[in-house]
Amino acid sequence: MDDHDDLRGSVREPAARTALAELAGRLTTGGDHPWQVALVDQHAAEVRDALLDAAGRLPVVRLAAYADGVLDSAERRGWRLDESGATEWPMLRLRAICALLASAV
Template sequence: MTNEFLAFAPISADATAPILDPATALLDEMMARVGVDGLAAAFADPGLLALVDQHAAAVRDALAEAERPLDGSSLASYVRSIVAGARRSGRYIPAIGEAPTRPSEWLASDWHMLRLVAVCLLAEAEDLL
């Protein structure tokens, strides 16, 4: 049995490399899976950026309503819940290098994909990666 959604810090031969905590490792993985391509597309398209900003506001509101801080642990928990819900609904979570790259593809993507990009936007803005 395989798990396509593993969150772990890469093993490095460099002993001085920082060891990522599980929350940071998960956010880093999400950035690699959807964040880089999604944010690049959003920054190239004002309409898509506005949509991602709306999703980011919804994430902030959800965390505030749950009385959770906007930190790595809370965002990682949020990511886990989005991924679990998407999987239960038969939705696809792309592997690294498989995310859409064009703004039009992102505008046509499922809700969960935009929400994950929004989490990446917040993680980057909060300097959590």
């Protein structure tokens, strides 16, 4: 069983929101250095731009599915959430995804 099985099949908004909130609680925070905050902000902008729907909204289900894809892809390459550094690409991307949760619909 993968660490993120609860993200799979999150076809409903409440389940997707809960899964992302739980994921956020497991992520390495990474510090408050301005360059680290900027990296997460850049990732968040890329994710938001890629996932907006036709009405300009960010669907939380789409956000959860994307998080699941990032986790799957990274794990296939040997990356592990519980063993990662704060500035590794998957961690930055996942932190950005979780940061977008508040603005998702």
